[in-house]
Amino acid sequence: MAKDHIDPVEELRQNTAQPFEQAHAMPPSVYTSDEFLNEELEHIFSKDWFCVGRADALKEPGAYTTCELAGQPVLVIRDRDGELRAMSNVCLHRMSTLLHGNGKTRAIVCPYHAWTYNLDGSLRGAPAMTLNEGFCKDQYQLPQVKCQEWLGWVFITLNADAPDVSDQLAQVEEMIAGYDMTNYTEAFYEEHVWDTNWKVLAENFMESYHLPVCHSGTIGGLSKLEDMICPPGLPAFNYHTILKDEELRIAMAHAKNDRLKGEERRTTYLLAIYPSLLITLTPGYFWYLSLHPKGPGQVLIRFGGGMSNDFADDPDIDQNFADLKALLDDVNVEDRGCTEKVFKGLSSDRAVPGHLSHLERPNYDFAQYLMARINAGRGN
Known part of the structure; x- marks a missing residue:
């Protein structure tokens, strides 16, 4: 029963x-x-807000960590201007996840077709796309995720309206x-x-x-x-x-x-x-x-x-x-x-x-x- x-x-x-x-x-x-x-x-x-760790662990440009937050793959990375950014960790081409785990990188490179993004999430280049007349790399930018530092901690949220x-x-x-x-x-x-x-x-x-x-x-x-x-x-x-x-x-x-x-x-x-x-x-x-x-x-x-x-x-x-x-x-x-x-x-x-x-x-x-x-x- x-x-x-x-x-x-x-x-x-x-x-x-x-x-x-x-x-x-x-x-x-x-x-x-x-x-x-x-x-x-x-x-x-x-x-x-969800904490991904300490800011001093992401000290150098290109230092990153990744997580899955409520089913959404997110990466957090130090950009070339020294700012921490969080963004979608999903390629804008065939939607593979991009970075995995923690580490340091010069650029965000998709492991599937090597579409390559700058540390701010803008698309730097994509192989073999010249024959697609509608393709313009300047139109591609990884969606940003709200990210803040507090007393050395790094927090992210999927909620754009979350209080500081x-x-x-x-x-x-x-x-x-x-x-x-x-x-x-x-x-x-x-x-x-x-x-x-x-x-x-x-x-x-x-x-x-x-x-x-x-x-x-x-x-x-x-x-x-x-x-x-x-x-x-x-x-x-x-x-x-x-x-x-x-x-x-x-x-x-x-x-x-x-x-x-x-x-x-x-x-x-x-x-x-x-x-x-x-x-x-x-x-x-x-x-x-x-x-x-x-x-x-x-x-x-x-x-x-x-x-x-x-x-x-x-x-x-x-x-x-x-x-x-x-x-x-x-x-x-x-x-x-x-x-x-x-x-x-x-x-x-x-x-x-x-x-x-x-x-x-x-x-x-x-x-x-x-x-x-x-x-x-x-x-x-």
Whole structure:
């Protein structure tokens, strides 16, 4: 006998109608159904800003990265004038995708027929087109995609009417001014695919409630539950803070940082910039995840990190960061295990969401954001 259809949007609507003091985790259908994923792609990933990484990773003319945003292939490239541009990553001839992965190029060359575009997206040349009387290369320009930098991050959006990133995140910028986030240099960048829903991984980042258990073999002992502060979120982001143990020296403010005072010098911000940029920001180092769904049960992760430039001249900086990267890799193994188990559990017919802890306030705010964006997209 077929099950009755469950409307995941209506389930989330009922879930988010509860006040935080009575809140439950989001219902399983929000994570497991194609129906809800389609709502996210249409009303969230097609409309909001998506982070492709750090600007300093695209420093030289011709440096590029690529992504698929809500089904649309996009490339981001530094042009010859030093400006970052985002544009369609689809050739205007027979519509092959153009660049792949990340790298550096002198020109954008189609791998199918070698139509060649300048770094600004204008067509430079096309072989064997002289006999087509209607062809004029000056009429070809790769469609541009809205692109902005903010505190060293590169954001793109398919929505030409999206408010500026700097306006949406002005409160974040004010809150973390003493960290000077623009002046952190990316030391590594990787891409991974995990077998879990993107929201499971996002929520895993948003709460440190799981640290003592999931990360008992790594960082669990460096953060205490009683030191975690989880304020109410805001429309474009949520955050919480934890105090790092001073034995992790590169998480502390450097001696030359006179911007942070008292406990600020060992405070870590865990910033969740909606929909899917997740930043761990310490006074010494940062790392981040930028997430995009690959179906309900897989997530593509853009993973990077590096150090504050305050540490750039320290003689032991390379070894310290190598040790940190090894630690982060171990933490990722633990997180992957936890989040893939959660998705497996969510997919069970007997999965029932329980009440949230006060340490999961960001998860509640994330659910409110999802509901608000879908309501706005539907005109509700």
